[in-house]
Amino acid sequence: MAKTPPAVFQQRFSRRRFLGTTIAGMGAALTASMPRISVADAKTVKIGMNIPMTGDYAPWGLPGLYGCEIIANNLNAAGGVEIGGDKYMIEMASYDHGYDTEKSVQGFKKLVLEDDVKMVMMLGGSTVASIIPWAMRKKMLTTTLLPSDITPDTPYLVATCESHPLYNVTGVEWLAEKNPDLKTAVIITTNDIEYGKQSAATYKAAFEVAGIDVLDTNFHGFDVVDFAPIVSSLLAKKPDIFCMATDVYTTPIIEQLFHQGYEGKIVSCTCDGYPDVIAKTSKEFVEGLVFQFPDFDDPKLVGGDVNFPDPGGFDAAFNKDHAGEWSAVAWEYPSILLNWVESAQAAGSIEPTEVLQAMKSDESPAHTFGPGKWWGAALWGLDNAVIGDWPVVAINDGRARIQEFRSVYNWCETNVAELSKQMKDLDLRVA
């Protein structure tokens, strides 16, 4: 005969109670496994990216989206960002304009009207110029990586990260100080107004200030299949410094320098693919090559005034999922996103005009490589670019390593007249 359970036990484990307890337990378990913020509390703020993700300019778009997704995921995983007493999850909304001006307008309107984004990040150049009238009427906070897009009529357009190509001056200044015997240079660059000529004018100003004569400047198109003739022509001038003002063809140009027996110094705006350059030349040949964009696992990015959380971890996360796709924009757009978060928190609002007001009211805004200053009126007619320190990078023993940080702001304040003159000489717009 089976034992009858004690009355208390019977009472505690009645069928109804069992079911009730089980459901409650499952509910509690499910609740515990949910994020700390309840669904009712979770708000979402969308940040737009109207960038080239296909076509020739894709390397200056897509890696930035990947980088922003890493930062947004990290912020969201930590519970989101608190703005004005509310918690917000950050969602990236992107549009691929393929560096086409008409698509850029389409994408911008789509992001603002349909996705309700609170800021639109863009690369710059003609694709920004095409959206300016509408974006300014809408008072939409828009960012560019080319501060030369800024005019007195673009109050809602800011450049808070890359100050292309002003940062180039620090590399020349550093090289000239370390090597006072360098007296001559040649410059090679693409013949476009937005990137190539702006950069060439800046380098010319930097060389002039450093007391270095520019013997020749070669503006080439995007249709060059063989750089041997151009490099031969420039090397015939026997320069002490060979300067590459844009980066699209860095590798084949340096390869030609190697094969044609160049023995002087090399300066480049960027050299993201320097491991490929070494593979095509030699570690010894590129030793001391100076450029402006660090690897993000550089020890000098840890601590100090650098305003980027865990650069090494970011670098590892990016390369884990997107190996071989790194370019400077991989950290530049995320840096702008972080600027936005800080300003939105200061404003206590996500509304574009209020965030912009908070940004502009900060007299020492956070720039990626340290505190910056609003600048630009002297050159473009409006102080809407954040300019601060920028690293000078050189290749040492096969690795790109930051040599030191130098102030772009101080250089610009001192030498803006020379910069304006060189810009005007190349028919570029100045205030």
Next chain:
Amino acid sequence: MELFLQSIINSFIQGGFFALWAVGLVLVFGVMGVVNFAHGELVMVGAYTIWLLHSQYGMGYIPALGMAILLVLLIGLFMERFLFRPKREDPLGGLINSIGVLFILQVAALIVGGTGPAKQVAPPFSGTLIIEEIVRVPYQRLFSIAVCIAALSLLWFFLTKTKLGWSLRAVALDREAAALQGININRTSMIAIGVSGALAGLAGALMAPISNIYPHMGHNVIITAFIVTIVGGIGSLPGAVFASVLYAFLHTFITAYFSGTIATMSGLLIMVLVLIVKPTGIMGRRISE
């Protein structure tokens, strides 16, 4: 003097590449009457094949070069059988189909290689030949020019000394008359595009270690190939080779002594002048209806 001598060497190397690009285009146009706008993208596929197999998977350069030739040859055969043959009586249809292939191959390259900076291939033949400290030629470029000359010589032998080559030339001269003589037009077309594809694959494989590799690299190839083809004479293989060397010298010397932009403008100007003064090109022939 150094610049002058170096420019001569640079011209010959460029001329070899221009000729490889152009003869494939001429062959397909001559035999099939199709302007293959995807020819530049076939060169690009050859370059990507080297990047993928040699740089990414470690295959030897020469076997990878063979694979590039084979792959592009197969793409060419596919295009002939399924895209050009059904549109044989409609040259515009063939042209539009080739533009479609152009876009498909660009997207395929993007999928295979991803975005980011242009792909690079370390040269398998490193080092530089230095002559009297005046002229310098990288061994990779020497290899490329030697292969270009060998490939063009083989093509010349094939076209002038073999029955298949004769049939190709016969179809290029008059397709209907050739068919009446018992020449299989379908087979001849397959051979023409096969040879064209193989040359494009070879050109891409040779370019890979000395240039940027990216999905749109075919644009520059097709523009140059068109200039050379029109100047040399549309449909004329010797004309294409001659015009390639001529254009390479012109382009290289103007680039070295003036600027690359003026060199490109000069090339286009010469093309326009040829079209006005001698529309059949330097070695082309007039076809009377």
